[in-house]
Amino acid sequence: MNPNHDHYPEGESFRQSLTVRYRIASIWQGLFFTALLIAFLSLSALLYNVIDGAFGYVAYEYKNDPAEFTTKPLDDLNREELLALLKTNISSGAYNKLNNEKIMEKRSKSELYTLVLERIIQIDTIKTWSMTDSIFRGSEVKAEVAEKYPQAKLEFRSWLTPVFLTTPMSSKAEFAGVRTAILGSLWMVGIAILFALPIGTGAAIYLQEYATKNFLNRIIQTNINNLAGVPSIVYGMLGLAIFVRAFEPFTSGSMFGVMDSNGRTILSAGLTMGTLVLPLVIINAQEAIKAVPDSLRQAAFGVGATRWQTTWHHVLPNALPGILTGSILAVSRAIGETAPLIIVGASTFISIDPDGPFSKFTALPIQIYQWTTRAQSEFHAIAASAIIVLLVMLLTLNATAVLLRNRVQRKY
């Protein structure tokens, strides 16, 4: 017998050891799968946590008794009565200010109703409950409110409402909305992509179509890859030093006759964000250009086209869907990015719509950050609602990108 064979079990013992090995294998396979399961559970927990926060019971009190102002129950008042109520009960200065924001007579009934609650009755939220608590411990919640806060009213509320989307900021969570934040985000992203798309595509064309393999071009390529890995907060610091401070005459608009602002404007934020997504746009555009078959270029060169004619008429049109997909992904990165905006000085409280690149601004993630870090639970509820708005925006963008990508993939 060969002594080496001592190590290898044979016959029955071989089968036994094989069973053990297979058992170990299936245990490990289970463990590997568990990792994916944990990832999936985390995602579910995150989404559940957000939705859980955005709906639920809320206990509130009227600071002023509605009976002092009107004989009818509040809900039964019509538009004119609400308007009259507002006219008589708030100071004329405050009324005029509201009128300047939007003419009172043109406001809808629900808008006026909200104003009455906000300005005259003055709601005070005492406590909020999560959706899960509201559904499964509803009777306990009711008992608690009845015992601790006999004056309070209890209502099951969705914090995410159409009104939430269309009202500006307010210092009270009940009346706050994300309108200014959404507009700010859109302005900012618009500027960012206007800056990053042409430059990024240009850089990608240079690197793919023109650049020879020399030292400088290799440095440029490595540098772009590295820029993609620089923490976003560092871009924020760059934006603060360059766009907010050094370019202040330009970004504050004082060069163009806008006098009432400093460098902390939408333009600064947009340019900072554009710088941040630039490497992303370049890398994606490079991939898209790389995917254009070489035969197209050769054919164009073959009939005597110059390099630019080839690029402009043949490479770019074919790479365009890919480049657009990349820019959509860049946009969705820019919309969710928070840290650079904090650094370049997004306002945390602003209730006027941004009206141009030189206005002060706030953005959706900034509001989420602000509201999340507040101690009162009603702010967490509107933070959750704002997160839902943000996630829906991102989902739409990414779905568009995926659809676009699938269409391109089918082509070749």
Next chain:
Amino acid sequence: MKQENITMEDQNFRPLDLKKKMRFGESVIQSLLFLAGFLSIFITLAIVYELGKEALLFFGNPDVTFAKFFATTVWSPGIGKFGIWPLVTSTLITSFIAIFVSLPLGLAAALFLSEYASPKARSTLKPILEILAGIPTVVYGYFALLFMTPLLQKIFGDGTVEVYNMASAGIVMGIMILPLISSMSEDALSAVPRALREGAYAMGATKYETSLQVVLPAGLSGIGAAIIIGISRAVGETMIVAVAAGSGPNFTFNPFKAAETMTGHIARISGGDLSYNSIDYTSLFAIALMLFLVTLVLNLISEAIINRFRQRYE
């Protein structure tokens, strides 16, 4: 012979040399494109210059000495305390927790996806990870503060776990980095040549033995690169720690205590009205420069590993 004669005789024949003389418009376009490409270099230089300039102002301050910077443990530039350690230790602790969570999970997920899952299963499972990767970090911050912290408090008790703590920020950061680690590791594993697997199967190895004892060691360098990128991402991550890890530098090694990281500190201080040229302002740039250099070095190492690894198998 005949051909030669023709070219010799025809004096007017000049071969077209397209390379030599470029049309004017073409060269303008090419220079513009080059400028667009070169802008990225300019951005890097601007980062180094701006951060370096302000950081030099900070280190040039007579109150700031290297001894103070590296040998004391209180950070409060406003009152002349310049010990960087509280910010560094909390950054390291949160990053370590994040890697501790994301490495085993990401690696296991990568092994499952590249070795076990059928193409169909892969195409349904991978998007889940991609969704995790696409969620904004501020949303993770909300999740850390309002889900993970209460959960930890339930497990370990309210007394031990503070409302703001490094553990919950680190764990959630780990979940955030998981897709990155898993997709980079998966790339590394699928780059391992098929011959190695077939060889192992031919020797009678089971699938688990093949993937853990043959494929995994072969893909180890790529996985190393993934870990380094993961660390770099964790060190630079801001919003999760800004929301959940605490506001205020704190020199502690207890992960259940609140302590501000480097990024969190920058975000909090610059969020207020900060006057330019103050020591607070320049100190932020000094911290940002450290962050930039650390992440840059980590990224370069990772890239070098990947390049070497790729060359070996191709």
